[in-house]
Amino acid sequence: MKRISNFLIFTVLLALFIACNNKTSEVSDLDKLRNSNNEKSYPAVQMDSMQAINSITKQKVQELFDLSTLYLSGNRNTEIDTVIYSQMESYFHKPDSVTFKRLLKELDSMKVKTAKVSNLNVYKEFYKKDTLDYAKFNVEYFDSKNKSLGSFEKNAQYILLSTSKLKKEFKFYFLDFYSQPLKKDSTSVGVTK
Numbered sequence: 001m002k003r004i005s006n007f008l009i010f011t012v013l014l015a016l017f018i019a020c021n022n023k024t025s026e027v028s029d030l031d032k033l034r035n036s037n038n039e040k041s042y043p044a045v046q047m048d049s050m051q052a053i054n055s056i057t058k059q060k061v062q063e064l065f066d067l068s069t070l071y072l073s074g075n076r077n078t079e080i081d082t083v084i085y086s087q088m089e090s091y092f093h094k095p096d097s098v099t100f101k102r103l104l105k106e107l108d109s110m111k112v113k114t115a116k117v118s119n120l121n122v123y124k125e126f127y128k129k130d131t132l133d134y135a136k137f138n139v140e141y142f143d144s145k146n147k148s149l150g151s152f153e154k155n156a157q158y159i160l161l162s163t164s165k166l167k168k169e170f171k172f173y174f175l176d177f178y179s180q181p182l183k184k185d186s187t188s189v190g191v192t193k
Contacts, residue, residue, distance in 0.1 A: 036063060036087075050122070057135045057158060058120040060172055064091050065115040065139065068100070072108055093159055093173035102178045110149050112141040133158050134179070155179050 067088045074081045089095035107115070120137035135156045141149040157179045160170040 053160070054120065054122050056172055057122055057156075058117060058137070060091060060158075060174070061120065061135065061137060061139075061156060062115075062117045064088060064103075064174070064177070065117060068103055068107055069112055069114055072104065073113070091172075091174055092177075093161075093175055099177070106178075107141070110141055111143055112149060113144045114142045114146070116140045116142070133160070 067084055071081060071084045071088065074084070088100060092099050106112075116139070118138050118140065120135055122133065122135050125132045125134060135158060136153065137156070138151050138153055140151040143149055155178065156174055157176040158172060158174050160172055163169045163171050
C-alpha cells in the first residue's frame with residue numbers, strides 16, 4: 001500500500017513538473033518595440049495600394065507614439081534610451097534635433113503614458129508641381145492610470161521611397177510629424193483695386 005501511494009505521489013509530482021515547464025511565453029510589448037524596425041512591417045494579406053498605404057501609415061504612426069512614450073518614461077540618458085531614440089530617428093527621412101521636439105514636448109507636458117491612434121486617412125496635396133502625402137489622424141492620450149487625457153486631430157507628412165524597381169518595394173519615412181497642411185491662398189479671385 002505504501003508503495004502504491006509513493007508511486008502516486010511521484011506521478012503527480014512528475015506531472016506537475018512537466019506542466020510547469022511547458023508554459024509558452026508571450027512576447028511583451030517592450031520586446032516587440034525593441035525588435036521592430038522600418039523593415040517588413042507591412043501586412044501579408046492582399047489589398048489595394050491605398051489600403052496598404054493607409055495600413056502601413058497607421059502602423060508607423062502608432063509605433064512612433066509607442067516609442068516616444070517609452071522614451072519619455074525612461075531617464076533619457078541611459079543606453080536603452082539612446083537605442084530607442086535612434087530607433088525613432090529611423091522612422092524619419094532626414095532626422096535632426098528638432099524632428100521630435102513638438103511631439104516629445106506635447107507628450108511630456110501632458111504626462112502621457114500611452115497613446116492610441118484612430119481614424120487615420122491618407123491624402124495628397126498639390127503644391128506647384130509637387131504632390132505631398134499627408135496622414136490625418138486622431139490620437140487619444142492616456143495617463144499612467146489609463147485615464148483619457150483627450151483626443152486630438154493631428155497631421156503627419158510622409159514619403160514612400162522606392163528601394164527596388166523590379167520588386168516594387170518601398171520604404172516609409174516621415175518628413176514632418178505634427179505638420180500643418182499647406183494653407184490655401186486666401187485671396188479671392190476677382191477684381192482688385
